[in-house]
Amino acid sequence: MSNPSSVPSPRSVADKSEKSALLAAIRMTLDIETQAVRHNTQTFNRGRYEATAVIPDYDALKDKARAIKEAAIARLPELLHKVEASVKRNGGHFFLAKDGAEASRYIARACLERQVRLVVKGKSMTSEEVHLNHHLEAAGIEVAETDLAEFILQIADEQPSHVVGPAIHYSRERITALFKKRFRTDLPLDSGEELTRFAREMLRQKFLQADAGISGANFVTADSGSIVLVESEGNIRLTSQLPPLHIAIAGVEKVLSSRSDLAPFIELLAPSATGQGLSSYTSVLTPPLTSAPLFSGSSVRREFHLVLVDNGRLQMREDPVHLQAAVIY
Secondary structure (H helix, E strand, O other): OOOHHHOOOHHHHHHHHHHHHHHHHHHHHHHOOHHHHHHHHHHHHHHHHHHHHOOOOHHHHHHHHHHHHHHHHHOHHHHHHHHHHHHHHOOOEEEEEOOHHHHHHHHHHHHHHOOOOEEEEOOOHHHHHOOHHHHHHHOOOEEEEOOHHHHHHHHHOOOOOOOOOOOOOOOHHHHHHHHHHHHOOOOOOOOHHHHHHHHHHHHHHHHHHOOEEEEOOOEEEOOOOEEEEEEOOOHHHHHHHOOOEEEEEEEHHHEEOOHHHHHHHHHHHHHHHOOOOOOOEEEEEOOOOOOOOOOOOOOOOOEEEEEEEOOOHHHHHOOOOOHHHHHHO
């Protein structure tokens, strides 16, 4: 007769599976396109050092942002109630998911209720965390990643290797080979411009045909129910404003008290992330938008859902060490 204590629990099996997946991802990043990883990382770092060096009050600005974030984390349960009230007052829907599975089920259900067949997505690491694409595809919904790097990874059936540059382990030559193999094209695609144009032309039809758009949220303001979307490609603006259904998913740590808190974060985000003085597109939206603003004069019944994910974050908030991760993220 077997010893019951020797039988692994479902949780321990899941933990081992997650650890195995993490180790596989680390090995992939280290072993595949090592030269590309090194080159792209150095480019990011150089850009960051150059961009932050020209901010005259950089350290003071960081201290101000940290103080705002610490205050928000300290009041997080209160702010979650406040942002829920704001979103509902604006005519939107709010859902606080205790874990990834609950978040994915809610989003899939919202899509099915609107008979969504095609979803366009902006880059969202939270959606990667909860394996959202898998849940939507299992429900029979087509998912189109519209961020160029995420588009590349979706074609390659790989997961992101970096928060800012998800395909940082890909060289330009490897992307060219991937596109030619996947799409059977005779186009040369020998430059970044040609690759981007090729992807843009393919994705434009997806934007126009999509029934729903899913984005992340760099920040969420509790006082107004606004979300901030910071990007370099313009695809998130299309994702959030073209389809009649917009769903934003983010971790609870993205909530700030008010719109007046945003300034230092917007000033710091692009220099720290991409080495730009300011991102190409910064949108502050208070959805649901009453009509699709990109088509002047149109009248579309729009629906908005804000899904905030706990998934252990509120527990981290109670730990003095883990709290630091929530503050700086």
